[in-house]
Amino acid sequence: MYKSEQLAQHLKQLIENKTWKAHEKLPSLRQQVERSGFSLITVMNAYQELEAQGLIYSKEKSGYFVAENQHDSAEKHVAINHKIEINSIVFKYLKSIQSEQIIPLGSAFPNSQLLYSAKLIQTLGQLAKQRRSYEQTPSLPPGNYELRKIIAQRYAMQGIPTDPSDIVITSGGLDALNLSLQAMTQSGDYILLQQTLFYGAWQAAERLGLKVITIPEHPVDGIDLEAFEQAILNYPIKVCLMMLNSQNPIGFTVSDEIKLRLAKILHRHQIHLIEDDVYEELYYGNKKPLSMKYFDQQNLILHCSSFSKTLGAGFRVGWVYAGKYSENIQHIQLMSTLSVNSFIQNALVEYLSHRHYEKHLKTLRSTLQRLKKQYFNYLNTHLPTQCTVDYYPSGYFLWIELPEYLDSTLIYQRLLEKKISVAPNILFNATMQNKNHIRINCSFEINTRIQTALEHLIEDLQQQIDLHLEQHE
Amino acid sequence: MYKSEQLAQHLKQLIENKTWKAHEKLPSLRQQVERSGFSLITVMNAYQELEAQGLIYSKEKSGYFVAENQHDSAEKHVAINHKIEINSIVFKYLKSIQSEQIIPLGSAFPNSQLLYSAKLIQTLGQLAKQRRSYEQTPSLPPGNYELRKIIAQRYAMQGIPTDPSDIVITSGGLDALNLSLQAMTQSGDYILLQQTLFYGAWQAAERLGLKVITIPEHPVDGIDLEAFEQAILNYPIKVCLMMLNSQNPIGFTVSDEIKLRLAKILHRHQIHLIEDDVYEELYYGNKKPLSMKYFDQQNLILHCSSFSKTLGAGFRVGWVYAGKYSENIQHIQLMSTLSVNSFIQNALVEYLSHRHYEKHLKTLRSTLQRLKKQYFNYLNTHLPTQCTVDYYPSGYFLWIELPEYLDSTLIYQRLLEKKISVAPNILFNATMQNKNHIRINCSFEINTRIQTALEHLIEDLQQQIDLHLEQHE
Numbered sequence: 001m002y003k004s005e006q007l008a009q010h011l012k013q014l015i016e017n018k019t020w021k022a023h024e025k026l027p028s029l030r031q032q033v034e035r036s037g038f039s040l041i042t043v044m045n046a047y048q049e050l051e052a053q054g055l056i057y058s059k060e061k062s063g064y065f066v067a068e069n070q071h072d073s074a075e076k077h078v079a080i081n082h083k084i085e086i087n088s089i090v091f092k093y094l095k096s097i098q099s100e101q102i103i104p105l106g107s108a109f110p111n112s113q114l115l116y117s118a119k120l121i122q123t124l125g126q127l128a129k130q131r132r133s134y135e136q137t138p139s140l141p142p143g144n145y146e147l148r149k150i151i152a153q154r155y156a157m158q159g160i161p162t163d164p165s166d167i168v169i170t171s172g173g174l175d176a177l178n179l180s181l182q183a184m185t186q187s188g189d190y191i192l193l194q195q196t197l198f199y200g201a202w203q204a205a206e207r208l209g210l211k212v213i214t215i216p217e218h219p220v221d222g223i224d225l226e227a228f229e230q231a232i233l234n235y236p237i238k239v240c241l242m243m244l245n246s247q248n249p250i251g252f253t254v255s256d257e258i259k260l261r262l263a264k265i266l267h268r269h270q271i272h273l274i275e276d277d278v279y280e281e282l283y284y285g286n287k288k289p290l291s292m293k294y295f296d297q298q299n300l301i302l303h304c305s306s307f308s309k310t311l312g313a314g315f316r317v318g319w320v321y322a323g324k325y326s327e328n329i330q331h332i333q334l335m336s337t338l339s340v341n342s343f344i345q346n347a348l349v350e351y352l353s354h355r356h357y358e359k360h361l362k363t364l365r366s367t368l369q370r371l372k373k374q375y376f377n378y379l380n381t382h383l384p385t386q387c388t389v390d391y392y393p394s395g396y397f398l399w400i401e402l403p404e405y406l407d408s409t410l411i412y413q414r415l416l417e418k419k420i421s422v423a424p425n426i427l428f429n430a431t432m433q434n435k436n437h438i439r440i441n442c443s444f445e446i447n448t449r450i451q452t453a454l455e456h457l458i459e460d461l462q463q464q465i466d467l468h469l470e471q472h473e
Numbered sequence: 474m475y476k477s478e479q480l481a482q483h484l485k486q487l488i489e490n491k492t493w494k495a496h497e498k499l500p501s502l503r504q505q506v507e508r509s510g511f512s513l514i515t516v517m518n519a520y521q522e523l524e525a526q527g528l529i530y531s532k533e534k535s536g537y538f539v540a541e542n543q544h545d546s547a548e549k550h551v552a553i554n555h556k557i558e559i560n561s562i563v564f565k566y567l568k569s570i571q572s573e574q575i576i577p578l579g580s581a582f583p584n585s586q587l588l589y590s591a592k593l594i595q596t597l598g599q600l601a602k603q604r605r606s607y608e609q610t611p612s613l614p615p616g617n618y619e620l621r622k623i624i625a626q627r628y629a630m631q632g633i634p635t636d637p638s639d640i641v642i643t644s645g646g647l648d649a650l651n652l653s654l655q656a657m658t659q660s661g662d663y664i665l666l667q668q669t670l671f672y673g674a675w676q677a678a679e680r681l682g683l684k685v686i687t688i689p690e691h692p693v694d695g696i697d698l699e700a701f702e703q704a705i706l707n708y709p710i711k712v713c714l715m716m717l718n719s720q721n722p723i724g725f726t727v728s729d730e731i732k733l734r735l736a737k738i739l740h741r742h743q744i745h746l747i748e749d750d751v752y753e754e755l756y757y758g759n760k761k762p763l764s765m766k767y768f769d770q771q772n773l774i775l776h777c778s779s780f781s782k783t784l785g786a787g788f789r790v791g792w793v794y795a796g797k798y799s800e801n802i803q804h805i806q807l808m809s810t811l812s813v814n815s816f817i818q819n820a821l822v823e824y825l826s827h828r829h830y831e832k833h834l835k836t837l838r839s840t841l842q843r844l845k846k847q848y849f850n851y852l853n854t855h856l857p858t859q860c861t862v863d864y865y866p867s868g869y870f871l872w873i874e875l876p877e878y879l880d881s882t883l884i885y886q887r888l889l890e891k892k893i894s895v896a897p898n899i900l901f902n903a904t905m906q907n908k909n910h911i912r913i914n915c916s917f918e919i920n921t922r923i924q925t926a927l928e929h930l931i932e933d934l935q936q937q938i939d940l941h942l943e944q945h946e
Binding site: 033039041088090091095124127128130131139140172174175178187203206207330331337340341342344 | 571585598600603607645651676679787788789809811
């Protein structure tokens, strides 16, 4: 056994037998060197090992502290991830499904035939002919003023008073998340994510070298507020990043009541939230679900959204409601992406100034609703009884739960050989605690090609289940 | 005096009296703690202070080393910058000159009336009408294949064998620089820049937390090869970032002979170079200057360029010749900007597939040459005799040298009150060693507005010089 392991073992006992209590400060590295007689390197390695095990946590310039007892918190399933490594997996996945030959059930993007409305294309066509559409210089942060004004008006219509100066235009929604996260954190900070969440959030955490605390989903409320508050109390969390509306990949939308309670917790602890709300417009009901931003009285929430899911992801135009963090975000933007294509911003201003967008959204919503119902009915009828799928009235994803003994990554790999893509768990959960879910994109009309793909999926699941049952008879 | 200062003072003497020789390893922190009796924090602070003074340097996982004696290297003016803080200055500057009311002599962008050719706008107009121009999903890294193929062919025509897979499309040239630098470095690494260089390079260094070694310009060769090789020998430089063609802001183009010698030094020491070559097409002569990439036999050079200076900066389309670093750069891209507007990429493919681009470039070059000559002749005739301006046959910048007692930042501020912008030294030199230069954009036709601006500039300079001479009579 290495010396550092010896020391770590010894310290672990002190924590487990509660000689050292939760949130108690550990001896400094220097003190520990003197106390233990081990070298500085040995002490550092031991502390880092304990941190990796989630037994202690570090605060910048303050040292190390005992984490909440694992047993105490186990019932709430708060998990710590010290080093995120998901980008390579996502990279390989996206490359594997990129070809047009692949049936895109695993795609993150809505069927493009439902986007890029005729009016939008007409607007782009007309503007593209005109020299004045190409601004003299690229639009600097925070982006096109008219576009920010229109976005601000849309917030205002939802009961969120907004000034154009609150908005920063970004290169799509992912850029909005990245910039917000970078503005609020430094390498080594703790952030909080939902346990199962859009891979872009995990990638951003990896890029910025952040430690991730996760809270589990709640079967009814969507978000487990008790686990959430406990995580906030137990860890020095700099910022949370969550999806509350049409959550990707699961699909649920958190109720207004839960959102209000979440807002109260945020305010009570003065915790910031980056709200990823890119599916906000894809609700099926009569009333648009409120964003968390609606409940924000103290500028604690950075609301990120984009036109990628409603007009087209190829435009790369998103935004963040940055409020008082606007200048900070612009500074980071100036050092990285600089600005957003100015022609597209001009074209969006022209298009959004008319009623086209609302009409387009209405059509888009009803089409997605019709398609999702069709997929749901089909899957609900034909999936093996051991699989379940929930219907949530928004967006274009279905999240299929498989028996626990199935590994969705293997299912993805086998279907890919048949030129069919599905999105496995591994993309949405860097902790890899659960592997028995797949996400299905249901924004494509069920033609022969899609029908065949669904049949292959169901057949593969049935085979794997049968195989398992045979082996365990 | 703090303990750490005491210790630093003591160690400094050991270095200065050559008890410790250049590149000798210092005692480890732990050894120094034992040897000196000071605490770990004190020793760390002392080492960091010596590093900040450039007396020692650090190598990751290897410890601290004595730097080349300052006296020995002083004649070559190699400088170290441990913490770059330029972004806020650039941010304020760009915001201050953004209004269309401001006469844009300080702009970095070429006059947009010379870009966005009629044929290009026609192409955009035709494609924008067509649904097929909007790809199904955003084009993932490395970007549109056809566009990469065209770019690869253009390299091949210049004698640089290139495969489309060598190229990664980026959101403009600045994104190309940022991605390349991020792929090649980690926070705390040393990089080498030219002493006076485009602010984007400094901003990238700041963003990534890099230490910057600078080498001075050479009055004849452009780059001082002796200083360059000395810097490489003296510091653990991870990568260099330089402009060799139509250097921004100075304007010089390094000769083929010097480039070949530079390439030999790079190869001898196996040092990577990120070559910022965004002005490559704006030469006035009959033959396009070679890029450093041309001399690269070992894939040590990442060549960055863009369409911003020839077709329009609003498009945000650049690229990097990444070669074997392509996948690494794509990984970083997937975690940050994700992709580049797919419609614009499609439109560029269409436009570049015909001979329009070459014709457009020919017109652009001759227009810029005519304008630069006009500006140069005017300034050379009317500037106070204490000011000098050199004519380099490329690009659209003139770099005016003022008497050393003038501060270009004050000149910029005074002219801004008259709604005239000029670009002061401070934007191009984070060390702020020189303050007596301004950059003038000469891509605008000399109409009454520009004429008045030039007169105001000359008048201000004359007044300041007169004032100085009066005070020092």
